[in-house]
Amino acid sequence: MWKYLLPVIAFVGLLVLFAVGLNPKRDLHYLPSPLIGKPAPEFTLTDVLYPNRTVSNRPLAGHVYVFNVWATWCEACREEQHTLLEIAQQHVVPILGLDWNDDRGRAQEWLRELGDPYSGVGFDQNGRVAINWGVYGAPETYLVDRKGRIVFKHIAPMTMQVWNKEFLPRIAAARRGGA
Amino acid sequence: MRIARRLAVRIGGAALAVWLIGAPGARAAGAYVDGEIANPALQARYEHITHRLRCLVCQNETVADSDAELAAELRAEVRQMLLAGKTNTEIYRFMKDRYGEFVLYDPPVDAKTVFIWGAPFAFLLIGGIVVYRIVRARSKMPLDEELDTGSTP
Numbered sequence: 001m002w003k004y005l006l007p008v009i010a011f012v013g014l015l016v017l018f019a020v021g022l023n024p025k026r027d028l029h030y031l032p033s034p035l036i037g038k039p040a041p042e043f044t045l046t047d048v049l050y051p052n053r054t055v056s057n058r059p060l061a062g063h064v065y066v067f068n069v070w071a072t073w074c075e076a077c078r079e080e081q082h083t084l085l086e087i088a089q090q091h092v093v094p095i096l097g098l099d100w101n102d103d104r105g106r107a108q109e110w111l112r113e114l115g116d117p118y119s120g121v122g123f124d125q126n127g128r129v130a131i132n133w134g135v136y137g138a139p140e141t142y143l144v145d146r147k148g149r150i151v152f153k154h155i156a157p158m159t160m161q162v163w164n165k166e167f168l169p170r171i172a173a174a175r176r177g178g179a
Numbered sequence: 180m181r182i183a184r185r186l187a188v189r190i191g192g193a194a195l196a197v198w199l200i201g202a203p204g205a206r207a208a209g210a211y212v213d214g215e216i217a218n219p220a221l222q223a224r225y226e227h228i229t230h231r232l233r234c235l236v237c238q239n240e241t242v243a244d245s246d247a248e249l250a251a252e253l254r255a256e257v258r259q260m261l262l263a264g265k266t267n268t269e270i271y272r273f274m275k276d277r278y279g280e281f282v283l284y285d286p287p288v289d290a291k292t293v294f295i296w297g298a299p300f301a302f303l304l305i306g307g308i309v310v311y312r313i314v315r316a317r318s319k320m321p322l323d324e325e326l327d328t329g330s331t332p
Contacts, residue, residue, distance in 0.1 A: 034275070034277070035276075035277065101252075
């Protein structure tokens with residue numbers, strides 16, 4: 001009995017393994033962030049546009065906000081910029097930006113040329129803040145709740161679809177629940 | 180070697196998700212201190228640790244080997260933590276807290292990784308049982324000579 005059953009079980013097992021492993025829709029680059037549910041790392045950096053001013057997420061404590069990581073060397077960031085502008089116009093939550101490993105002049109030019117959806121953009125020249133947030137590519141977009149915890153992380157350019165499906169419901173939930 | 184590595188980074192980057200193409204090799208990693216640490220003991224630990232951390236951009240390279248910008252930043256971070264007197268455990272924890280277990284090339288044994296660590300031993304055990312059973316079954320069979328004598332009455 002087992003002699004015939006075992007190969008069948010092994011075959012089904014392999015089939016499941018391959019179905020998961022070779023699924024073309026699986027994003028090999030997707031890594032679940034260990035920071036989900038953890039406090040968002042605090043930061044204070046100089047503003048990209050105004051080097052004598054600072055940008056920090058500390059004043060946003062108690063508020064729901066979006067944190068977006070971008071850079072001028074990241075082509076996909078250019079792609080998502082119009083979506084971010086559209087989102088900013090909804091005035092739902094402030095969007096805090098992080099310019100990661102960039103050239104200040106080029107970043108300023110980028111914001112002038114494409115538009116500025118941010119309530120402030122921190123200039124992270126040596127990537128220290130990005131490391132604290134576990135950033136490993138750009139663009140990445142985080143949602144932080146009123147208790148200052150990271151609720152969600154989106155890795156890839158922001159789209160209206162993602163915004164409506166993943167962000168808006170979570171923003172509503174974050175506002176209902178929590179302190 | 181360096182060119183080959185860069186090429187690997189490029190090919191890897193292109194084959195993987197589009198949004199990452201800009202990340203590897205887009206800027207020279209010259210902005211970071213990358214020389215040897217004066218203290219040889221610290222330098223040895225630096226080598227040890229960076230060879231056991233995975234570069235998140237080109238996922239099949241270690242932080243020590245990768246030319247990606249993020250790897251250079253992580254090397255700088257490891258160097259700084261070592262100079263600040265942090266222990267290896269503290270450094271691994273720092274990385275794991277930010278990037279998840281995936282960043283560690285030697286993940287600890289826990290509920291999620293027990294299969295990976297245990298699988299070789301499980302397969303060895305299964306193989307051993309199979310071999311044992313075959314050998315035992317064969318040892319019960321009559322020897323060829325006995326067969327011969329038995330077949331000629």
